[in-house]
Amino acid sequence: MRSGLEELLELQGHQCLHQETIEKPLSEWPVPQFIELFLPEFPIRPIRGQQQLKILGLVAKGSFGTVLKVLDCAQKAVFAVKVVSKVKVLQKDTLRQCKEEVSIQRQINHPFVHSLGDTWQGRRHLFIMCSYCSTDLYSLWSAVGCFPEASVRLFAAELVLVLCYLHDLAIIHRDVKMENILLDERGHLKLTDFGLSRHLPRGARAYTICGTLQYMAPEVLSGGPYNHAADWWSLGVLLFSLATGKFPVAAERDHVAMLASVTHCDSEIPTSLKKELSLLLQEVRLLCQNPLHRLRYLHHFQVHPFFRGVAFDPELLQKQPVSFVMETQDTQPSPLESIAFKDFDCDLEPFFVHSILP
Numbered sequence: 001m002r003s004g005l006e007e008l009l010e011l012q013g014h015q016c017l018h019q020e021t022i023e024k025p026l027s028e029w030p031v032p033q034f035i036e037l038f039l040p041e042f043p044i045r046p047i048r049g050q051q052q053l054k055i056l057g058l059v060a061k062g063s064f065g066t067v068l069k070v071l072d073c074a075q076k077a078v079f080a081v082k083v084v085s086k087v088k089v090l091q092k093d094t095l096r097q098c099k100e101e102v103s104i105q106r107q108i109n110h111p112f113v114h115s116l117g118d119t120w121q122g123r124r125h126l127f128i129m130c131s132y133c134s135t136d137l138y139s140l141w142s143a144v145g146c147f148p149e150a151s152v153r154l155f156a157a158e159l160v161l162v163l164c165y166l167h168d169l170a171i172i173h174r175d176v177k178m179e180n181i182l183l184d185e186r187g188h189l190k191l192t193d194f195g196l197s198r199h200l201p202r203g204a205r206a207y208t209i210c211g212t213l214q215y216m217a218p219e220v221l222s223g224g225p226y227n228h229a230a231d232w233w234s235l236g237v238l239l240f241s242l243a244t245g246k247f248p249v250a251a252e253r254d255h256v257a258m259l260a261s262v263t264h265c266d267s268e269i270p271t272s273l274k275k276e277l278s279l280l281l282q283e284v285r286l287l288c289q290n291p292l293h294r295l296r297y298l299h300h301f302q303v304h305p306f307f308r309g310v311a312f313d314p315e316l317l318q319k320q321p322v323s324f325v326m327e328t329q330d331t332q333p334s335p336l337e338s339i340a341f342k343d344f345d346c347d348l349e350p351f352f353v354h355s356i357l358p
Ligand SMILES: Nc1ncnc2c1ncn2[C@@H]1O[C@H](COP(=O)(O)OP(=O)(O)OP(=O)(O)O)[C@@H](O)[C@H]1O
Pocket: 059, 060, 061, 062, 063, 064, 065, 066, 067, 080, 082, 130, 131, 132, 133, 134, 135, 136, 179, 180, 182, 192, 193, 195
């Protein structure tokens, strides 16, 4: 019997953009392997349903796929759609991870987590659609450098709530970083990209070396065992960078070199930082080599001097203005000409040679 990957490669080779192929219904019986493999997380959808989407531009190319800004003509609303090649998923052996990403995101409902809208599959691609956010924390940080302390505090409190929520659901994120934190129209954060997340019950351990080098905890870099405390290290790196304008440890070429740097280099906290914030970051708090000594429960943060006066309540936090974020937000619709989709499942590369959105 042919594998789903063989079926897909054949489809790619012979039937590229033939109209006939595109219009053939996907719901034929028996369902081909290259479709069945991705069910039920990625249901099949009539082509007509996809035609109401128009591409407004390319947002980013990540390691797993291409993120597009699209206009849903029926809803008259703008969304982001992540388009992932099925061949790449099977070649990289990430099918389980890909399905887990969707099932985890479906389980989550939190004001500071980017919620999943719709998912579906075409013959060659998987599609993950969600609301569009015009900026992310990394772009903002690159533009402004250090953040004001009040903003670091607010973002920290929002992220503490998100991580406690995820860990209570036995989910470890494993890729907390600025690029994966989108900002909504009012400047509050939305954690996204659950591509490396997994269910990890309390007390269980993980061993896979994954994440983004500069944010990876020493126990992750060394191949485990590690647990949810690894996410708190990543938060420490993120807050350090927001507050000081630089990473605590410079990036290295691979995880072995990164581990050596993280273990031997004491990241100096600039004296310009207020004492309470230094206390939160330094050795015995978030950026602490021993995961057992890291802050990791909500009550640890509630009583920490840096958070004095902060209500750890999503609704109250959302009411706080984040004016400096608002000033940099792109509120205007993209001036790029939209590209109407005859078929959303085609090869997207040629459309986007020069069109990454600013
Ligand atoms: N809903 C959205 N609105 C706007 N931008 C988004 C949205 N979702 C993702 N992006 C942008 O696209 C980038 C890549 O998305 P995502 O992280 O989901 O893909 P990935 O392939 O897993 O990427 P990576 O390899 O960087 O982890 C994000 O860093 C973010 O800048």
